[in-house]
Amino acid sequence: MSAPTPTDTLSAGAKAYIEAFAEREDELPGRGLKWLHDARREAIDFFSRTGFPTQRNERWKYTNVAPIEKRSFDLNRKVPLPSRTPLSGDLWTEGDRQALRLVIDDGIVNPALSNLDGLPQGLFVKGLAEAIDVESVGLTLAPGFALESKLTRIAPARNDAFCALNTALMDSGAVIFAPPGTVLERPLHLIFRVGSGEKALFPRILIAAGAGARMTVIEHFSGPADADYLENAVTEIDLAEDAALRYIKMQRSGSKSWHLATLRARIEARAEFRSSVLSLGARLCRHDIDIELQGEEARCSLDGLYLADGRRHTDFRANIEHTFAHCKSDVYCKGIAAGRGRGVFNARAHVHPDAQKSEAHQTNRNLLLSRDAEIDTKPQLEIHADDVKCSHGATVGQLDDQALFYLRSRGIDLESARAMLTLGFIRDIVERIEDPDLRRMIGKATLAHLPGMGLDGELSEAFT
Amino acid sequence: MLKITDLRANVDDKEILKGLNLHVPPGEVHAIMGPNGSGKSTLAHILAGREGYEVTKGEVLLEGESLLDLAPEERAYRGVFLAFQYPVEIPGVNNTYFLKAAVNALRRHQGQPELDAIDFLGLVREKLEILHLDESLLKRGVNVGFSGGEKKRNEIFQLALMEPKVAILDETDSGLDIDALKDVAKGVNALRGPEFSAIVVTHYQRLLDHIAPDRVHILSEGHIFRSGGIELAHELEAKGYEGLVRTEAGS
Ligand SMILES: Nc1ncnc2c1ncn2[C@@H]1O[C@H](COP(=O)(O)OP(=O)(O)OP(=O)(O)O)[C@@H](O)[C@H]1O
Ligand SMILES: [Mg+2]
Numbered sequence: 001m002s003a004p005t006p007t008d009t010l011s012a013g014a015k016a017y018i019e020a021f022a023e024r025e026d027e028l029p030g031r032g033l034k035w036l037h038d039a040r041r042e043a044i045d046f047f048s049r050t051g052f053p054t055q056r057n058e059r060w061k062y063t064n065v066a067p068i069e070k071r072s073f074d075l076n077r078k079v080p081l082p083s084r085t086p087l088s089g090d091l092w093t094e095g096d097r098q099a100l101r102l103v104i105d106d107g108i109v110n111p112a113l114s115n116l117d118g119l120p121q122g123l124f125v126k127g128l129a130e131a132i133d134v135e136s137v138g139l140t141l142a143p144g145f146a147l148e149s150k151l152t153r154i155a156p157a158r159n160d161a162f163c164a165l166n167t168a169l170m171d172s173g174a175v176i177f178a179p180p181g182t183v184l185e186r187p188l189h190l191i192f193r194v195g196s197g198e199k200a201l202f203p204r205i206l207i208a209a210g211a212g213a214r215m216t217v218i219e220h221f222s223g224p225a226d227a228d229y230l231e232n233a234v235t236e237i238d239l240a241e242d243a244a245l246r247y248i249k250m251q252r253s254g255s256k257s258w259h260l261a262t263l264r265a266r267i268e269a270r271a272e273f274r275s276s277v278l279s280l281g282a283r284l285c286r287h288d289i290d291i292e293l294q295g296e297e298a299r300c301s302l303d304g305l306y307l308a309d310g311r312r313h314t315d316f317r318a319n320i321e322h323t324f325a326h327c328k329s330d331v332y333c334k335g336i337a338a339g340r341g342r343g344v345f346n347a348r349a350h351v352h353p354d355a356q357k358s359e360a361h362q363t364n365r366n367l368l369l370s371r372d373a374e375i376d377t378k379p380q381l382e383i384h385a386d387d388v389k390c391s392h393g394a395t396v397g398q399l400d401d402q403a404l405f406y407l408r409s410r411g412i413d414l415e416s417a418r419a420m421l422t423l424g425f426i427r428d429i430v431e432r433i434e435d436p437d438l439r440r441m442i443g444k445a446t447l448a449h450l451p452g453m454g455l456d457g458e459l460s461e462a463f464t
Numbered sequence: 465m466l467k468i469t470d471l472r473a474n475v476d477d478k479e480i481l482k483g484l485n486l487h488v489p490p491g492e493v494h495a496i497m498g499p500n501g502s503g504k505s506t507l508a509h510i511l512a513g514r515e516g517y518e519v520t521k522g523e524v525l526l527e528g529e530s531l532l533d534l535a536p537e538e539r540a541y542r543g544v545f546l547a548f549q550y551p552v553e554i555p556g557v558n559n560t561y562f563l564k565a566a567v568n569a570l571r572r573h574q575g576q577p578e579l580d581a582i583d584f585l586g587l588v589r590e591k592l593e594i595l596h597l598d599e600s601l602l603k604r605g606v607n608v609g610f611s612g613g614e615k616k617r618n619e620i621f622q623l624a625l626m627e628p629k630v631a632i633l634d635e636t637d638s639g640l641d642i643d644a645l646k647d648v649a650k651g652v653n654a655l656r657g658p659e660f661s662a663i664v665v666t667h668y669q670r671l672l673d674h675i676a677p678d679r680v681h682i683l684s685e686g687h688i689f690r691s692g693g694i695e696l697a698h699e700l701e702a703k704g705y706e707g708l709v710r711t712e713a714g715s
């Protein structure tokens with residue numbers, strides 16, 4: 001099959017992705033699965049028509065991806081396996097040898113470092129390629145689980161150019177399924193690590209929970225500080241009735257990297273999606289979140305923390321569709337902009353006419369630590385039902401002078417006082433993480449990224 | 465200990481302190497009384513090093529050394545402590561963490577070893593008891609959700625922990641019930657000794673019944689307008705500021 005011909009209006013940068021797809025088409029996971037191959041082809045067709053988004057596109061108004069388009073990342077990654085040097089990156093769960101984890105190094109599952117012992121009966125966690133492989137030979141992954149009805153269906157390629165590129169080129173990631181009624185007591189960590197080199201990675205994560213199933217999943221991304229690489233990730237989430245997912249995303253990618261993440265979730269009646277997305281690394285980061293509340297009493301809460309210091313740019317976009325009555329959504333985001341950084345918050349809750357008794361709240365608070373930093377915030381409500389409880393608010397402020405003086409008058413030097421107040425500003429985002437061990441881990445890791453944290457030992461004890 | 469000479473200071477180009485003189489020798493406690501808006505808090509803030517005040521003239525010496533060019537934290541290291549008229553709420557900053565950081569910062573700068581968690585807790589418990597403060601306040605954000613009285617007790621609790629050379633209490637008694645007032649007085653009296661001086665800003669004689677001041681000063685329109693012993697507070701209580709001014713004018 002020949003690859004679609006790139007349109008002439010596309011840039012050379014965009015064409016490179018289309019060419020890479022043409023070259024790799026036959027070796028990408030799922031070549032033998034018609035539905036998946038079709039999805040990939042549709043995705044690349046879509047991308048061939050659209051190319052990379054520009055800031056004229058309302059969805060991308062505040063974020064310029066032209067520098068990504070101009071780069072020529074290694075899209076083929078034809079490095080033979082044996083020549084790969086083992087990565088020495090952050091294993092995230094180092095303190096806990098028993099932690100459930102799937103480690104994915106440069107897009108390949110690292111079985112030696114992964115630990116999936118003791119998963120409840122029926123719950124499976126597989127690398128993406130492996131999961132696709134099982135389906136390819138005509139086996140099913142689990143009774144009642146149809147990969148075809150979920151993968152690329154929850155987050156369709158036409159969602160967005162980056163989602164399309166991921167769909168066409170995805171070759172790594174994870175598929176997680178908790179059968180109805182299953183409870184995973186311990187958090188599951190998906191640990192994505194990257195070695196050196198200017199490569200492009202397309203991780204895809206599918207998390208599906210059957211009726212009444214409950215679990216906690218953490219996605220952790222990290223990479224070398226000096227590598228200029230692209231992570232274009234897509235997470236698809238499907239929660240059946242009464243299911244509950246606690247989802248945490250730790251974006252701690254290398255400070256020269258580009259991290260673009262799409263998250264789409266379908267949430268059925270009475271199911272609950274609790275999410276915390278912490279964006280701490282990368283030079284440019286975008287979280288593009290779409291939630292569909294698809295049954296009565298479905299609930300979602302989207303907590304977020306984004307840090308834009310140095311020259312970092314970080315963009316948090318969320319859209320929540322309230323289609324049924326009695327649903328609840330809550331967006332609670334905090335941002336810090338320092339140096340010449342720029343933080344963008346753009347969230348919308350859309351309450352449909354039949355979605356009576358909906359509750360939708362959006363709060364965005366920002367701390368501006370320097371004159372050259374910038375915050376753009378736009379919480380929005382679009383309400384077509386009359387019996388609803390909705391609120392939204394945004395603030396942009398600086399460190400409180402009175403509080404600074406109070407701390408200094410007690411002998412705390414200016415730098416420490418600023419650090420303390422900055423920490424105080426973000427504290428509740430961390431404290432809203434219920435599991436005490438996770439909270440400590442995340443608190444400590446978060447502090448290491450905040451500007452001005454000398455980590456004198458005292459501050460690292462701040463989260464207990 | 466503390467010597468203020470001809471201090472003039474502006475806020476937003478408006479002169480608030482207009483040539484203020486005050487000398488508090490070591491071991492003495494002086495009360496400052498004065499009508500609303502006369503500059504008492506302004507003086508307290510300038511002593512503690514708050515930004516936003518322009519000192520146009522005069523000097524402030526602590527043990528012979530000038531304070532005015534020092535950052536607030538450096539003044540704290542030299543032994544200056546201000547109990548705020550309006551203690552600041554700092555959400556997200558845990559009270560214990562803050563207190564430990566403060567105590568250890570002072571100790572570091574004063575050449576003493578830092579306290580570990582256990583020693584610190586011991587010290588804190590001892591002082592909490594004196595102030596009748598509940599230990600649960602330690603777990604909260606600094607002053608967050610504290611009642612008015614708790615905030616004031618918390619200031620004196622910090623005073624007790626930091627053991628400064630010069631304490632400035634800005635209306636610590638305002639809004640306190642009788643028991644709290646006694647606790648505050650007890651906190652101050654516990655520190656009294658030849659190495660400790662204090663300036664107690666108050667509107668009421670009541671606090672002075674419990675902290676017997678060595679001198680009482682009346683601050684009015686940016687300068688010390690009369691000084692005397694405790695009898696001055698009594699006279700003020702009887703006549704009010706208007707009355708005092710008239711007496712002064714008549715004498
Ligand atoms: N930041 C400021 N900006 C403008 N004016 C100020 C500022 N701070 C103080 N002032 C003015 O300075 C004067 C003295 O205020 P100050 O707070 O020192 O009075 P005070 O004697 O402490 O009064 P009170 O008994 O009410 O506490 C007042 O007229 C006040 O309005
Ligand atoms: Mg005052």
